[in-house]
Amino acid sequence: MKFETYPDREALMIGLAGRIASELREALTRDGQASLCVPGGTTPGPVFDILSAVSLDWTKVAVFLNDERWVSEDHPRSNTRLLRQRFLVDKAAKANLVPLYAPTAAPEAALAELGAEIAKHLPITVLLLGMGADMHTASLFPGADRLAEALAPDAPVLLPMRADAAGEPRITLTAPVLAAAKNIHILITGVEKRAALEAAAQLTPLEAPVRVVLDHATIHWAE
Numbered sequence: 704m705k706f707e708t709y710p711d712r713e714a715l716m717i718g719l720a721g722r723i724a725s726e727l728r729e730a731l732t733r734d735g736q737a738s739l740c741v742p743g744g745t746t747p748g749p750v751f752d753i754l755s756a757v758s759l760d761w762t763k764v765a766v767f768l769n770d771e772r773w774v775s776e777d778h779p780r781s782n783t784r785l786l787r788q789r790f791l792v793d794k795a796a797k798a799n800l801v802p803l804y805a806p807t808a809a810p811e812a813a814l815a816e817l818g819a820e821i822a823k824h825l826p827i828t829v830l831l832l833g834m835g836a837d838m839h840t841a842s843l844f845p846g847a848d849r850l851a852e853a854l855a856p857d858a859p860v861l862l863p864m865r866a867d868a869a870g871e872p873r874i875t876l877t878a879p880v881l882a883a884a885k886n887i888h889i890l891i892t893g894v895e896k897r898a899a900l901e902a903a904a905q906l907t908p909l910e911a912p913v914r915v916v917l918d919h920a921t922i923h924w925a926e
Contacts, residue, residue, distance in 0.1 A: 743782025830884035842875035843912035
């Protein structure tokens with residue numbers, strides 16, 4: 704685990720966006736294609752704003768979420784909606800959005816189809832994750848109904864996940880997919896989350912799911 708501290712949140716967002724853009728650019732030069740996996744929520748919004756204006760060959764970049772709430776794209780809690788509003792605009796509008804939602808009653812009905820599309824873009828070139836104060840990442844929540852299955856080395860690409868803290872049913876990338884990413888970044892702010900992340904390093908993945916990526920992650924933090 705590498706820990707990078709920034710003087711303030713604005714510097715964090717600018718520095719992290721620059722790092723992600725650089726890693727994508729290197730992959731595009733080397734491989735001719737790249738994938739970027741990002742979290743939902745409001746915290747990474749400024750990173751998305753900056754990245755959306757970066758000059759890259761976005762047509763060769765596949766963008767997909769770490770996880771998604773099982774709600775329609777017009778729902779205010781949809782992560783996909785956030786991506787379309789904050790990231791897939793300006794120059795980044797040309798990126799290839801790989802969906803993590805389908806209009807079915809439950810995620811189980813769309814799991815195979817969505818997982819097959821994500822699998823085409825693995826391993827992830829650049830992975831950006833967030834973390835909750837409970838040490839969850841993506842929708843890998845402590846105590847979630849299928850957490851042990853999602854942490855297993857032979858876990859499928861995607862699994863549905865339900866947890867008290869999650870609200871709606873979710874669909875999430877699993878631990879082996881996240882851990883296999885070539886470049887892993889975790890964005891956190893505030894003293895509470897820094898303390899939680901430092902505690903996670905001493906816990907098991909069942910207790911602190913973010914633990915599955917910590918060994919090879921760069922943590923980006925500002926108070």
